[in-house]
Amino acid sequence: MQYEVNTVEEYIAALPDNRKPVIGKLREVIVANLPEGFAEQIAYRMISYVVPLSRYPQGYHAKKGESLPFLSLASQKSHIALYHMGLYQNKELETWFASEYAQRVPTKLDMGKSCIRFKNPEHIPYELIAELCQKITVDNYIQSYERAINRS
Numbered sequence: 001m002q003y004e005v006n007t008v009e010e011y012i013a014a015l016p017d018n019r020k021p022v023i024g025k026l027r028e029v030i031v032a033n034l035p036e037g038f039a040e041q042i043a044y045r046m047i048s049y050v051v052p053l054s055r056y057p058q059g060y061h062a063k064k065g066e067s068l069p070f071l072s073l074a075s076q077k078s079h080i081a082l083y084h085m086g087l088y089q090n091k092e093l094e095t096w097f098a099s100e101y102a103q104r105v106p107t108k109l110d111m112g113k114s115c116i117r118f119k120n121p122e123h124i125p126y127e128l129i130a131e132l133c134q135k136i137t138v139d140n141y142i143q144s145y146e147r148a149i150n151r152s
Contacts, residue, residue: 037138
């Protein structure tokens with residue numbers, strides 16, 4: 001589901017009542033655990049955490065003048081989605097996350113390249129998401145991103 005909003009508060013207000021507390025809690029976990037330097041904003045019609053242009057003026061190579069996307073949170077029609085670009089760029093991190101998820105959550109991990117889908121909010125591993133958020137600093141992410149785009 002896509003919401004035509006300008007602020008994170010407007011995004012949360014636009015959610016169905018059953019999604020507001022879940023998205024709110026995920027947002028709290030992310031904000032409390034992301035290393036310093038990431039900025040929260042609405043991007044791609046989702047709550048997003050980016051490397052701001054003031055920190056990385058080159059921005060996102062695919063969209064000139066846009067901040068470098070790192071993590072996004074969205075309420076989709078049939079699930080809650082957490083998009084984490086660090087998982088997409090770092091196989092070791094992805095392996096760690098999948099292993100930890102299997103140990104902590106009774107349901108199978110539903111994940112694409114960077115998207116983790118939570119169909120049952122009761123099975124969201126908030127502590128694991130907190131740990132995942134702490135794994136990559138802004139500097140680590142910029143270095144990983146530059147390595148990835150230079151391989152293309």
